[in-house]
Amino acid sequence: MIENIQLHHFADASEGGYGTVTYIHMSNTSGNIQVSLLLGKARVTPLKAVTIPRLELTAAVLAVRVDAMLRAELKLKRSHSVFWTDSTSVLKYINNEDKRFHTFVANRITAIRDASEPSQWRHVRTQDNPADEASRGLKVTDLLKNDRWLEGPAFLWRNEEDWPKAVLDITMDSSDEEVRREETVNAINIYDASNPTDHLIVYFSDWRRLKTAVAWFF
Structure with a gap:
């Protein structure tokens, strides 16, 4: 049977x-x-x-x-x-x-x-x-x-x-050409330069330091 x-x-x-x-x-x-x-x-x-x-x-x-x-x-x-x-x-x-x-x-x-x-x-x-x-x-x-x-x-x-024995090492190697590489994304802050005065006001929290910086620019 x-x-x-x-x-x-x-x-x-x-x-x-x-x-x-x-x-x-x-x-x-x-x-x-x-x-x-x-x-x-x-x-x-x-x-x-x-x-x-x-x-x-x-x-x-x-x-x-x-x-x-x-x-x-x-x-x-x-x-x-x-x-x-x-x-x-x-x-x-x-x-x-x-x-x-x-x-x-x-x-x-x-x-x-x-x-x-x-x-x-x-x-x-x-x-x-x-x-x-x-x-x-x-x-x-x-x-x-x-x-x-x-x-x-x-x-x-x-x-x-x-029967044939199992392969001991079946760990996937990261260097294999079929493995997809992780892509690195770089984030960049882009400022609108149309109004630089606004950026100065944000950058300098002190009124006196702001006036000094503007004077230096001029």
């Missing part, structure tokens, strides 16, 4: 493309595990140059959209979804609570956090990430004999305690 069903989404990006691949992970009461490929998506990068961290973030958005579609189509309301990325930048963006980002990153973080929780996101090494095939592309002959793509990474076939 099936005891647990999970969807595992892997996201990745490169200079040429980005993509995601999803596996369904099932285990029964006897501890047996079955992993099957569900769906893969790959897209080419925009013609306008985009940084790799931004492309990795775009791949993460694609992963949560695929998750929502699959859960609705397969009616997996009680299943748990896990998201994997080899980008520590994406993990830092998603887990950030105090920094503000530029519009491109901010919009995509909002989309990710609306559809998932930061705790659902985990780090996977590039060599264990099957979405690397989606982002870099493979010839059909190579894809058909690629075990990592067809069966998922080897660790998915083991118990959860043997």
